[in-house]
Amino acid sequence: MAYLTYFDLVESLIVSSYGGPQDAEQRDIRTAIHRAYAELTAIRDWAYYHVHGRVITDAPYSTGTVAFDASTNVLTLSGGTYPAWAAYGHVRVGDRIARVASRTSGSAVVLDSSVTFPANFTGQAYAMYRMSYPLPDDFRNMDEPTDEYNWWSGVYVTPDQAMKLERVTNSSGTPLHWTIIKDPLSTGWVLKLIGYPTEVETIDFTYRRTARPIRYSGHEAALRQGTIARTGDAVTGTGTAFSAAMVGSVLRVGDSTNFPGPIESLTPWVSEALVTGHSSATALTTGESGTIGSSTKYLITDPIDIAPHMQQAMDSCCDYFLARIRGVKPDDAFALYQRDLRLAMEQDQMAPLSGRSRNIYHDGGWRSPLRPDRG
Numbered sequence: 039m040a041y042l043t044y045f046d047l048v049e050s051l052i053v054s055s056y057g058g059p060q061d062a063e064q065r066d067i068r069t070a071i072h073r074a075y076a077e078l079t080a081i082r083d084w085a086y087y088h089v090h091g092r093v094i095t096d097a098p099y100s101t102g103t104v105a106f107d108a109s110t111n112v113l114t115l116s117g118g119t120y121p122a123w124a125a126y127g128h129v130r131v132g133d134r135i136a137r138v139a140s141r142t143s144g145s146a147v148v149l150d151s152s153v154t155f156p157a158n159f160t161g162q163a164y165a166m167y168r169m170s171y172p173l174p175d176d177f178r179n180m181d182e183p184t185d186e187y188n189w190w191s192g193v194y195v196t197p198d199q200a201m202k203l204e205r206v207t208n209s210s211g212t213p214l215h216w217t218i219i220k221d222p223l224s225t226g227w228v229l230k231l232i233g234y235p236t237e238v239e240t241i242d243f244t245y246r247r248t249a250r251p252i253r254y255s256g257h258e259a260a261l262r263q264g265t266i267a268r269t270g271d272a273v274t275g276t277g278t279a280f281s282a283a284m285v286g287s288v289l290r291v292g293d294s295t296n297f298p299g300p301i302e303s304l305t306p307w308v309s310e311a312l313v314t315g316h317s318s319a320t321a322l323t324t325g326e327s328g329t330i331g332s333s334t335k336y337l338i339t340d341p342i343d344i345a346p347h348m349q350q351a352m353d354s355c356c357d358y359f360l361a362r363i364r365g366v367k368p369d370d371a372f373a374l375y376q377r378d379l380r381l382a383m384e385q386d387q388m389a390p391l392s393g394r395s396r397n398i399y400h401d402g403g404w405r406s407p408l409r410p411d412r413g
Contacts, residue, residue, distance in 0.1 A: 040301065041288050041310060042349050045256035045339035047071045047356055049300045054357055055364075066363045068255065074355035079249040079344065081379070083179070085388045086345035087246045091180070093171035095235035096123050104131065105160040111149045112142075119144040120166070125223055127166045128234075131155065135205075138166075139222075168235075169204070170219070170228040173245070177227055180245035183216060192216050192232070203232050213241075249343040254287055256339030262297060264320075268330035275320040276333070282316045284338050289313050289324055292335040313338065347385040354378040 051057075051067045079087070102117030113129060113136070121127075124141040129149070137153040149155070173180070182194065192215045195203065200217040213231040221228045229241070254261050261284075264277030273289065290307045292298035298307030309330075315323035344352055354375040361371035 041312075042342045042344070042352070043256070043288050043290070043339040044071065044252045044254065044342065045290070045337065046300050047342065047352070048255050048257065049303070050353055051356055051360055055360060066360060070360035070363055071356050072252070073359045074352060075249065075252060075342065077359075078348065078352055078355050078379075080178070082383060082386070083246050084345065084348065085386050086348070087178070087249070088244055089247050091174055091177070091243050091245045093173070093229055093241050095171065095231070095237070095239050095241060096121065096168045097237050098165050098167040098234070099124075100163070100165045103161045104129070104164045105162070106131075106149075106155050106158055108155065108158050111139075111151060111154055113138075113147050113149055113155075115145045115147075116161075120147055123168055124166060126170045126172075126228075127168050130165045130167070131159070131162050169232060170221075170230045171241070172221055172224065173218070173227045173229055174247065175226060176247040176250075178246045178248050180218070180229075180243050183229065183241050183243040185212065185241055186239050187212075195232075197230075200230055200232055250286065250341070252340040252342065254284070254338060254340045256290065256337040261339065262335070262337040265294075265333045266291070266330060266336045267332040267334060268324070268328060270327045270329075271314075271323050271325070273322040273324060273330075275322070278320050280316055280319050280322050284313050284322070285316050287313050287338050287340050289322070290337050290339060291330055292337075294331070294333050294335065297335045297337055312341070345386075348382045351375070351378040351382040 048067055048071065051070065055067075057064070057067075099118070099121050101119075102115050105114045105116070106112075107114070120141055120143075122141075124138055124147050127138045127147075129136050129138065129147075134155055135153070136155050137150040138147045139150040140148045142148060192213045195215045195217050197217050197219050200215065200219070203215055213233060213235065215232045217230050217232075218227055219230050229243075231241070256262065260279040260281075263279055264275050266273050266275050266278065266289075268274070268291075289311050290298040291309045292305065293308060296305035298310075299305040301307065309326075309328060311324035311326040311328075313322055314325045317323075342349075342352060354371070354377075358368065358371040358375040361368040
């Protein structure tokens, strides 16, 4: 199946807006595409973005003893080494619980200033445990997780409810509740399990990922300068400026005279392949093998990460946003976009159920009817 690319969308908008070749560099066209891509991919939990995720839990750590300095908020460990995951940890000393903000070394962690111990102490037994586990970078929302022994891993609670449960119960063992909160160490999200796991095990879940970002349209000079040849999956450039950021993009191949145009153009691309590796400014590898003669023109562009049945809606959404930006009959463009969006949603059913039971039976005896995924 051919890729729909950023390059294709730019060229399509040039055609639909009656522009000329110079319009390939206009900011309004690119802005319309980015806005359309952001809206269409997030407007629904499309089946195309449902994927399998997994986190691996950590066992608590309690080797050695700890001392706390309230003036610096540092908890120092003697007779052990804080685990690598300590920055995501909580520490229990007696009946008091504190949250770790950062791990500065194998023997020192800085505690969160808002969830810390009230006074200095030395030589205390402790337990460090982990409840929060980073979710994939492309995470958007998820379904109920499952541990290794059940079809479920507790009940979803809001972050506020999780805080209250954590404060008054804070038990260990099989997780009884879970929630999603902002990752304190990154821009992403974490799965928070309550009570905290006591052993290493896997927690699996299905989630909706975000679409792959787009950056390169293929009209940029560096994305088409020089020429290429290919033997097998190895692409060798002459006068090229390949970079590691091109991995995951699409290599479009023309011929010795013409750059590769859209498939409907007078000079359509001859072949295309996903860039899978980068070695230097003149060396790439691709996901497909083949032979390309020397001095062949090419371009590199980003794929539009959508399912085939979403492509017409993507085209119409781009037209709509360009009409909004330019102030040219946006209502008419919106009506066409809504028509194509409705058709795409109607086709977004990969495995329709027909003539089968809608009930799922748990191995423990209970069953629940299938319900729509609300995100």
